[in-house]
Amino acid sequence: MMSKGIKVSQEQDLQQHAEVQTGDVEQDVLIPSTPESIVREDGEPEGSLQPESEHMTDDKQVTVVSGKRRIKLRTKLVNADDVMPKPSFWPLGLALAIAIILYGILSTPIIIGVGFVLVVVMTVGWVLERR
């Protein structure tokens, strides 16, 4: 089965982008994205349902068998950095702020207040962080 999904030129663009870097700098890692569309082909005779391909890099559209259905998955190459989540300080900060409130409950209301302010700051930071 040959590619029917993403155009080859788009893939080449991505690869050229990766090759721009030189020297000690690591190259981009190109990975196939999570399948972006699923095309169901119902009504196939059950006996003829055999996968046509297992590979996703050579072909941008693959066929798998799910139950009695043949499913086509379309995907494309993307940069690993673009799909993987970015590091973030806010989860740690918010958890710390909540722990400070608990210490405040056991000691003095001032610490509870500090904790609440920190919770607000950390929550806003978390929400507004660019992903």
Added chain:
Amino acid sequence: MATRTVGETTTIGVRRKSFSETYIGEWITTVDHKKIGLMYLITGIFFFLVGGMEALLIRTQLALPDGKVMDPETYNQIFTMHGTTMIFLFVIPTLAGFGNYIVPLMIGARDMAFPRLNAFGYWLLLFGGIFMQSSFIFHAAPNGGWFMYAPLNETAAGCGHGFQCTPGMNADFWILGTTLLGISSIAGSLNFVVTIFKLRAPGMSINRMPLFSWMILVMSFLLLFALPSLTVASILLLLDRHMGTHFYQYAQGGDPLLWQHLFWSFGHPEVYILILPAFGMISEILPVFSRKPIFGYTFIAWSGVAIGFLSFTVWAHHMFAVGLPSIAQAFFATSTTLIAIPTAVKIFNWIWTVVGGKISFRAPMLFALGFIAMFLIGGLNGAALAVVPFDYQITDSYFVVAHIHYVLFGGTALAVFAGLYYWFPKFTGKMMNEKLAKWHFWLTFIGLNLTFFPMHLLGIFGMPRRVYTYPANLGWNDLNLMASIGAFVIGISVVVFLINFVITMKYGEKASDDPWDAFTLEWDTTSPPKPYNFLEIPIVRSRRPFYDKKYPETADWKSVVH
């Protein structure tokens, strides 16, 4: 966007490292499920050592009659923190660590569904643990048992009847700490449920999902439905202690049994929360080291679901001695007996997985087989506790201590070690020393039986749990000494494990990507895996997708329809 590297030289000069690119910053700011999983595991094992030290203090105090190692108040704090630490800070984090690291890999996902929520859950756990343990610094460690029974946990003012109860911050540390840990567990559970439902690889139907992922899914639902009960109970208690309410105060029209009902309707599902992922790990390890597919996949998966449902119907078997109506006793005795059926189904299937296989007795397999034997004992003495007249005789005795330790140490802890030895090559790219691992197993196996088996007899001979010492003329001396010796044997086994860990990290043999010739997707990537897990998202056509890929001529999908 280019991959950013440290100290990268560009045409406009040297770019400074961002905080998240330093070694410490990378771990502090990470949202990668594998790093978070490792942090959970390291934290869990650290608290295992803390809880283990507390256990050794308890056994030192009880080794001889009229022990004087510590005073009664210190003993109360130590046994309370031992139970709390082991349950909330060792077992749950360690299982969450395995789940975090392994589940996305197993189901062919690149990460958890909510990576930042995942990090948040971990940090809450760490701060919750620090919060709990810091109570020792304030000389106010919780001292009312890991179940904090009312009205013993009320302040002096609310206690009534002239009892001293629990003034000070001791119980407050427990209430607030467990609430924080509860939020952490809720965050983690939500993440597991969404990840498993939404991020499975193409072709991985729920019926093809690895059994460890199944059990993590059931565990997550149990946490989501059971934890609110504990949180409500804790908040009511906090109000009683500090705001003048009387939810648990009999003299003021409250009901002390309300605490027990609320606590155990969390506490008994909790026992299954602690054991179900262990079932999942064993269900992954046995087939690989027997060179056979798991026997009765569907029964194992759905018996886990059945256990999950039934676990919400058995809580009052902890309360037979409080004077429940006969009909309630009959109901809870029946439901408790009933839950033994799906549990037995699993044991039957594990045994038939091993029978007729080409068994390889490597360390993970030894721990897995040890798990089956020990959990069987824990299950049988648990079934005995479901018999009401028997329960009347041995309730609150050392028999119950024996039961819980056969389940949680003989069961869950052995499964945790089985999982550590099994997945360690994936985590680190190194093989643990097999000889030391076998020493670890046998010392643990001997030590745990030496420690916990005599406790059955101590319970039958009438030794109550939680007593800080005992007189010499009651016939308990030899059995207590034996249990204490066993505890130190377990301590030595843990030292052997730590030595093995250090040696392996320093000089360990390099592991291949698939050192066990395994069946599931986590082995179909590098050891340790890249941040994006798989270069290509695998396509699944059976319950053993990696086996299919390695052995296409005998692939499961050619002969078995799932």
